[in-house]
Amino acid sequence: MNTGIQKRKTIDTTLKVLLVLFVFTVPLWVTSPTTLQILIFLFLYAYLTTTWNLVGGFAGVLPLGHSAYVGIGAYTSTVLFISYGVSPWIGMWAGGLIAAIVGIIIGIPTLKLRGAYFALSTMAFGEGVRVLVENTMQLGPFNINGPRGICVPLIPGNNIAAFQFLSKVPYYYIILVMLCVVLFITWYISRIRPGYYLAAGGEEPEAAQSLGVNVAKYKVWAMGLSCFLTALGGTFLAQLALYFYPKQILGLDFSFELAFIALIGGRGTIAGPVVGALILRPVSELTRIYLSAVLPGLHLVIFGLVLILVMLYQPKGLVGPLEKLYNWFLNKVSGTEKEVRT
Amino acid sequence: MDIIIQALINGLLTGSYYGLAALGLTIVFGVIKVINFAHGSLLMVGMFAAYWMVRLTGWHPYAALIVVVPLLFLFGYALQGILIKPILEGQRDVREPTEVIIVTTGVWYILDNLALMIFGAEYRVVQTSISGQIFMLGDYIFPKAQLYGLITTAVTAGLVLWFLKYTRTGMSIRAASLDRDAASLMGINQYRVYNIAFGIGAMIAGIVGCVLIPFYYVFPTVGVIFDVKCFIIVVLGGLGSIPGALAGGVIVGLIESTFSQYMTSTWTELIVYVVFLAVLFIRPAGLFGEKRDW
Numbered sequence: 073m074n075t076g077i078q079k080r081k082t083i084d085t086t087l088k089v090l091l092v093l094f095v096f097t098v099p100l101w102v103t104s105p106t107t108l109q110i111l112i113f114l115f116l117y118a119y120l121t122t123t124w125n126l127v128g129g130f131a132g133v134l135p136l137g138h139s140a141y142v143g144i145g146a147y148t149s150t151v152l153f154i155s156y157g158v159s160p161w162i163g164m165w166a167g168g169l170i171a172a173i174v175g176i177i178i179g180i181p182t183l184k185l186r187g188a189y190f191a192l193s194t195m196a197f198g199e200g201v202r203v204l205v206e207n208t209m210q211l212g213p214f215n216i217n218g219p220r221g222i223c224v225p226l227i228p229g230n231n232i233a234a235f236q237f238l239s240k241v242p243y244y245y246i247i248l249v250m251l252c253v254v255l256f257i258t259w260y261i262s263r264i265r266p267g268y269y270l271a272a273g274g275e276e277p278e279a280a281q282s283l284g285v286n287v288a289k290y291k292v293w294a295m296g297l298s299c300f301l302t303a304l305g306g307t308f309l310a311q312l313a314l315y316f317y318p319k320q321i322l323g324l325d326f327s328f329e330l331a332f333i334a335l336i337g338g339r340g341t342i343a344g345p346v347v348g349a350l351i352l353r354p355v356s357e358l359t360r361i362y363l364s365a366v367l368p369g370l371h372l373v374i375f376g377l378v379l380i381l382v383m384l385y386q387p388k389g390l391v392g393p394l395e396k397l398y399n400w401f402l403n404k405v406s407g408t409e410k411e412v413r414t
Numbered sequence: 415m416d417i418i419i420q421a422l423i424n425g426l427l428t429g430s431y432y433g434l435a436a437l438g439l440t441i442v443f444g445v446i447k448v449i450n451f452a453h454g455s456l457l458m459v460g461m462f463a464a465y466w467m468v469r470l471t472g473w474h475p476y477a478a479l480i481v482v483v484p485l486l487f488l489f490g491y492a493l494q495g496i497l498i499k500p501i502l503e504g505q506r507d508v509r510e511p512t513e514v515i516i517v518t519t520g521v522w523y524i525l526d527n528l529a530l531m532i533f534g535a536e537y538r539v540v541q542t543s544i545s546g547q548i549f550m551l552g553d554y555i556f557p558k559a560q561l562y563g564l565i566t567t568a569v570t571a572g573l574v575l576w577f578l579k580y581t582r583t584g585m586s587i588r589a590a591s592l593d594r595d596a597a598s599l600m601g602i603n604q605y606r607v608y609n610i611a612f613g614i615g616a617m618i619a620g621i622v623g624c625v626l627i628p629f630y631y632v633f634p635t636v637g638v639i640f641d642v643k644c645f646i647i648v649v650l651g652g653l654g655s656i657p658g659a660l661a662g663g664v665i666v667g668l669i670e671s672t673f674s675q676y677m678t679s680t681w682t683e684l685i686v687y688v689v690f691l692a693v694l695f696i697r698p699a700g701l702f703g704e705k706r707d708w
Contacts, residue, residue: 134512181695188449188653191515192645193694199642200687207680324638328519335516368535369527369634376523383513383520384500 080406095248099241108240112312114353115247120305121333121345122254126298128331129340130258130267131291132274133183134191137198139326141171141299143205145306146316150224151214153234160224160235164307168300175299176292183291195327202322221317224310235311243312250308251346254301258342266290274340329356336382338389347391352378420554421671427560429667430567431625435640436647436659437571438618444654445591445611448498448514453644454637455525456616460486460623461632462529468540468627475542475627476562482620490616491609493521498612499605522637529634537631545628559628566625570618571660577614587611591654646690652703661701665689 102108124138148170149163158166182193206219216222227234230242237243261267272280273287280287310316320326329352337348355378359371386393435457442450450456463485464478471477497517505511547558578584589597590607598604622640630636647666651658666686673682693701 134515178691181698185698186653187512188443188447189649189698191512192449192649192653196642196646196649196687196690200684200691203680203684203687207678207684324642332516332519335512367531369530372523372527373531376520376527379520379523380497380517383517384497387501387504387513 076407080402083406084402099244105240108244110353110357112240112243112247114349115244115251116305116309116312117330117333117353118346118349119247119251119254119308120302121330121337121349122251122258123298123301123305124330125334125339125345126258126261126301127291127294128298128334129344130261130270130274131183131294132271132277132340133187133291134331135194135295135298136191136324136327136331137194137196137201138298138302138330139322139324140198140201141175141302142306142309142326143201143318143322144171144174144299145303146310146321147205147216147222147306148303149307150222150310150316151211151216154222154225155214159233160307160311161233164304167307168303171303171306172296172300176296179292179295183295184288195324198322198327199324202318202324205318205322219318221315221320224314226314235307236314243308247308250304255342255346257297257301262342266293270294271340332379336379336389338391341389341391343395344389344391347394348389351390416553417675418672421675422668423554423556424560425668425671426664427557427564427667428671429664430564430660431560431622431663432643432647432667433660433663434563434567434570434618434625435622436644436651436663437567437574437656438615438622439644440648440651440654440656440659441574441618442612442615443648444656445587446494446498446502446514446608447654448502448511449518449645450612450615451515451518451641452493452521452525453518453615453619454639454641455522456486456490456619456637457623457626457640458529458632458634458637459489459525460620461626461630461636462533462623463620464624464627465538465540465632468542475544475624476566478624478627479621482624483617486620487613487617489613491613493616494609494612495605497521499608502605502608522641526634526637533634535634537633539631540627542628557629559625562628563625566621567660570621571656574614574618575656583607583610646686648700650690650693650700652700655700655702658700658702 098111099108102111120138120142124135127133128135145164145167148167149158149160152158152163152166153160178194178197182190185193205216208216209218210216224236227236230237230239261270269280269285269287269290272283272285273290277287306321309321333348333352334345335348336352337346338344356371356375359374363370363374382390435453438456439450439453442448442453460482463482464475467473467478467481468475498514501511501513501517505513542559544558544562549556549558549561576584578588586597586602587607587610589600590602590604591611594604597607626632643666647662648659649662650665651660651662669686669689670679670682673685697703
């Protein structure tokens, strides 16, 4: 084998290993809880966007109501914890299951329709859930406290069973592992048969159908899986913030932000959501911190401009050009530029 | 009984301007097959324009139409020509490019937040010559501003239908909405037709803005309320269908007004969502949607 290509491979692997090591050792040398909190939120958004991407990216539709499933996860585990003392670790699976069932029920009629119907229906469904929760104080035996939201009861000290920790470090590792797991799931799905069907149905539904692929069925399953995983993220969010209310956790803005992160990063790619979160989260946090005091709303104007520019000039998302840049860098360093070209 | 009839009247009046707002959205979808997420923001722009006209000149709110209609038409025309056309050109083979949703959402964020920066977040209301006036028919009350809204809806819908049916440009719009490739082959400038359709959609949003000014608050995010309502209405009625938009608007208006006799108005909002989901299960293409559009 050519030495240049070998060298390129070594550098590539080394960089990737270093990145993984870096990410997993961050809490060892970052002690500021604020920085950790920002990173935790970054990973949480990357996680939620990756789960969104299962249906929004691979199935080629545009769900705009995923905050509903985040909310279902958060509310289910918290309500079970308050009412029966069920550990959120168990409650999160219940929330995931409910979210998956709801997602499948919503998906069955809407996923057969054209994309526009799906986008609008999911959005209306998300808003409907928010209105329902805001107007309900008592849901059966459970107190969900309407528009005021719920607090997760505090348990003193570090309590693994109650999913509550004094330091940010455990949260950091939990969300990091969760993110790795969903990334693995997306990677795995993208290389098995149902994943191919899904991608085919997302790109060319008519062509896939005429080849005998039951497009709607695979989309519905993707929707169920996506909603399930999204709800798990909802439980994490509830345990991290310990307080949440409908306008925040079930809001339209939240649903839209997830979609935007995926679209700007690169929908339908595995790395896209993570790249999107890495780029957009700091942009939105920083512009909000530094610009909202000067002119409220300016940060969202900038956000809107970024959206438009990315869609006009990189409609497939930013992951493509970044990958090119990385390859260019690898070639430059290992001197394989000419060989790869020929 | 009287209460019910009065509630039905109110529902019809409210539903008419809902329907008009949805009409703008459905025309854009019918022709270009994209959803304009900035529709509510265009409505907000129309409201602010009408608000300042009335505030500064003291004219009748409908006089603001002289400014709002051409302004919004040109704005919509330019929006489609500058921002959406490049995407449509790049994705000729895609039937419904989702990128357009994102671009129009970007426009939504920009417009809403520019309004927030310029006008502030407070709710504004302006006293016009028809605000609070009523018209009695027997024992039933018709608020004048809303009654004018109903008439405006009828006139606008009639004009739009006439325009689409009998003018040359209208015919080319319909041709392009049926089959854009065939229309192009017949010598129709596809993108000019799209610009006009988008302009009409924006113009209708502006008209709704003028209709709303005598009796509705105006604030930077007022469009979001109408966005969500319009989306429900167009899906209820069938995306792209003009009678569907009007009927859907009236249905939503009637649900809100009749159910609010029995429950708090926030719950009626929920009923609207329930009806919406029920229709979606029973008749997914909407009440007036065509099956080929599924």
